[in-house]
Amino acid sequence: MARFILRRLFHAVLTFVGATLIVYALMFSIASDPLQALAGERPLSESQRAQLTAQYRLDEPFLVQYGYYMKGLLTGDMGRTITGRPIADVLAEAWPRTIRLAVIAMGIVIVFGVIGGVFAGLRRGGAFDQTSLALTLVVIGTPVFVLGTVFQTVFAVELGWFRPSFAPELGLATYVLPAIVLGMLSLATTMRLTRTSVVENLRADYVRTANAKGLTWRRVVSVHVLRNSLIPVLTFLGTEFGALMSGAMVTEGIFNIPGVGGRLFQGIRLEDGPLVVTIVSLLILIYLVVNLIVDLLYAVLDPRIRHE
Amino acid sequence: MNEAAIPRTQDDAEVGAPRSLSGDAWHDLRRNPVFWIASAIVLLMVLMAAFPWLFSSIDARTADCSLADSLRRPSAQHWFGFDKQGCDVYARVIYGARSSVLVGVFSTLIAGFVALLIGTLAGFYGRWIDALLARVVDVFLGIPMLLGAIVVAKALSGQDLGIWPVVLALGLLGWPTPARVIRSSVIAASHQDYVNAARLLGADNRRIMLRHILPNALAPTVVVLTIMLGAFIAVEATLSFLGVGPRNTISWGVDIAEAQRWIREASYPLMFPAGFLTATVLAFIMLGDAVREAFDPRLR
Numbered sequence: 374m375a376r377f378i379l380r381r382l383f384h385a386v387l388t389f390v391g392a393t394l395i396v397y398a399l400m401f402s403i404a405s406d407p408l409q410a411l412a413g414e415r416p417l418s419e420s421q422r423a424q425l426t427a428q429y430r431l432d433e434p435f436l437v438q439y440g441y442y443m444k445g446l447l448t449g450d451m452g453r454t455i456t457g458r459p460i461a462d463v464l465a466e467a468w469p470r471t472i473r474l475a476v477i478a479m480g481i482v483i484v485f486g487v488i489g490g491v492f493a494g495l496r497r498g499g500a501f502d503q504t505s506l507a508l509t510l511v512v513i514g515t516p517v518f519v520l521g522t523v524f525q526t527v528f529a530v531e532l533g534w535f536r537p538s539f540a541p542e543l544g545l546a547t548y549v550l551p552a553i554v555l556g557m558l559s560l561a562t563t564m565r566l567t568r569t570s571v572v573e574n575l576r577a578d579y580v581r582t583a584n585a586k587g588l589t590w591r592r593v594v595s596v597h598v599l600r601n602s603l604i605p606v607l608t609f610l611g612t613e614f615g616a617l618m619s620g621a622m623v624t625e626g627i628f629n630i631p632g633v634g635g636r637l638f639q640g641i642r643l644e645d646g647p648l649v650v651t652i653v654s655l656l657i658l659i660y661l662v663v664n665l666i667v668d669l670l671y672a673v674l675d676p677r678i679r680h681e
Numbered sequence: 682m683n684e685a686a687i688p689r690t691q692d693d694a695e696v697g698a699p700r701s702l703s704g705d706a707w708h709d710l711r712r713n714p715v716f717w718i719a720s721a722i723v724l725l726m727v728l729m730a731a732f733p734w735l736f737s738s739i740d741a742r743t744a745d746c747s748l749a750d751s752l753r754r755p756s757a758q759h760w761f762g763f764d765k766q767g768c769d770v771y772a773r774v775i776y777g778a779r780s781s782v783l784v785g786v787f788s789t790l791i792a793g794f795v796a797l798l799i800g801t802l803a804g805f806y807g808r809w810i811d812a813l814l815a816r817v818v819d820v821f822l823g824i825p826m827l828l829g830a831i832v833v834a835k836a837l838s839g840q841d842l843g844i845w846p847v848v849l850a851l852g853l854l855g856w857p858t859p860a861r862v863i864r865s866s867v868i869a870a871s872h873q874d875y876v877n878a879a880r881l882l883g884a885d886n887r888r889i890m891l892r893h894i895l896p897n898a899l900a901p902t903v904v905v906l907t908i909m910l911g912a913f914i915a916v917e918a919t920l921s922f923l924g925v926g927p928r929n930t931i932s933w934g935v936d937i938a939e940a941q942r943w944i945r946e947a948s949y950p951l952m953f954p955a956g957f958l959t960a961t962v963l964a965f966i967m968l969g970d971a972v973r974e975a976f977d978p979r980l981r
Contacts, residue, residue: 391820399836514963516915518922519955
């Protein structure tokens with residue numbers, strides 16, 4: 374097990390460095406003259422230019438600059454937005470909103486996705502199963518921003534059940550509609566995955582054995598089928614939590630929620646390079662850490678994985 | 682197959698003869714209504730992308746929109762009404778298909794080519810090549826598609842390159858998933874007896890790869906690429922929606938973003954492009970799903 378953990382850690386570090394290096398190189402290649410961008414319309418004198426170049430280490434090779442950037446990112450010094458605000462401040466204010474949104478979305482996914490999937494799987498081919506298969510397919514085929522704008526139109530503007538944009542005075546209630554939109558795709562995928570997993574496990578030999586031993590249907594399902602069916606679902610939900618964080622960009626943009634995703638949405642519109650690259654790198658970091666945890670958890674739950 | 686005993690049509694009479702896997706799959710597909718519906722939608726979208734003038738008498742690229750028509754309701758002459766700028770929504774929806782379909786097709790071609798190359802190399806040679814390529818795949822999978830595409834599209838957005846920045850971004854970020862599928866089917870195929878037989882008969886690597894292994898990896902590759910094509914169209918629309926999509930083209934994503942701003946006044950300029958986009962994405966996903974089901978012997 375220790376060897377497995379070490380190897381996975383090593384892979385995660387490699388992936389993080391590779392992925393952020395690519396993102397950094399691309400953002401680096403965008404800015405043709407960062408100093409002029411910093412100065413705006415004002416002309417820069419030679420001496421100012423030389424001083425700023427030294428201050429921002431622009432004369433160093435690319436890889437050294439990347440190293441300094443990563444060091445800053447991991448020690449909490451994330452630089453400033455193009456308007457001069459420290460990015461760390463922007464994020465400190467934005468994180469709680471995104472986490473609230475993602476947690477509520479995750480709750481919706483777990484409650485409706487897993488329960489719906491189990492129910493559909495146990496009555497395979499029934500009316501509920503058929504309907505949910507068709508509906509989840511439609512959801513999977515609908516881009517999140519379409520779902521978001523359509524839900525906003527129908528449920529907030531036309532029917533008036535929710536507010537069309539962020540209203541902090543409503544507390545957690547203001548997150549409900551955005552969370553439904555954000556969680557919808559994961560909900561559909563989770564439901565399908567749970568269903569398939571339950572259907573496969575119902576056909577497994579140990580279920581036949583349990584039935585033959587004369588156990589009640591209730592016990593066979595709750596102890597034998599569910600426990601084994603939920604292992605892949607659990608790991609999928611783990612990776613989805615990371616995906617929800619990045620999916621929050623579109624949802625928060627549509628509903629005007631000033632969370633991390635909303636800031637990224639604005640950063641793209643305002644061409645705020647430093648803010649965009651920082652948030653993207655952090656999201657990649659979260660995604661990788663969550664994936665690592667899920668992988669390790671999977672190895673704990675399913676012994677076949679660690680003895681590969 | 683109980684009915685097979687009583688041959689009624691020519692089709693049923695064939696059941697007795699052994700069919701190849703692809704023959705079997707085609708037999709199943711022809712009976713699947715989902716396959717036909719999805720194919721019809723895909724065909725329609727491709728026709729709309731290639732010959733938009735067949736569907737609309739107004740050329741949305743050159744139409745002069747009049748603000749007097751701003752947000753006018755749908756009518757018999759203008760089925761989908763008008764948007765805020767007073768442009769005919771139906772014409773814009775028809776002309777918007779082109780950029781979506783082109784981006785989908787070209788990025789799938791790039792992703793498919795890279796995936797085929799890397800997947801086959803990793804699966805066929807194994808050992809350190811496989812280990813190295815697995816790390817490369819991990820790095821690219823570590824970049825969430827939408828976030829990575831924003832950065833790439835933004836990096837190339839300085840010049841007016843039309844759809845190409847987005848195509849390149851999606852192609853370069855989309856290959857890892859099909860590459861994994863190809864790698865595992867190549868590994869599965871190369872352990873088959875007929876590959877050993879071919880090797881004993883003196884066939885070289887190139888021949889074995891092209892004649893014996895790749896044809897067997899084809900079905901899963903086509904399935905995963907069809908589904909990816911749908912996903913690419915969705916991401917392209919999302920990028921347009923965010924304002925980093927192809928420039929100076931009519932696109933569903935841009936129209937949806939624009940319509941969202943006036944949503945309190947009129948919802949149909951949003952609903953129609955959204956409906957077309959969803960139908961297209963869904964059609965590719967359903968097509969891929971139907972082909973997968975037909976080729977999966979476990980479901981028989």
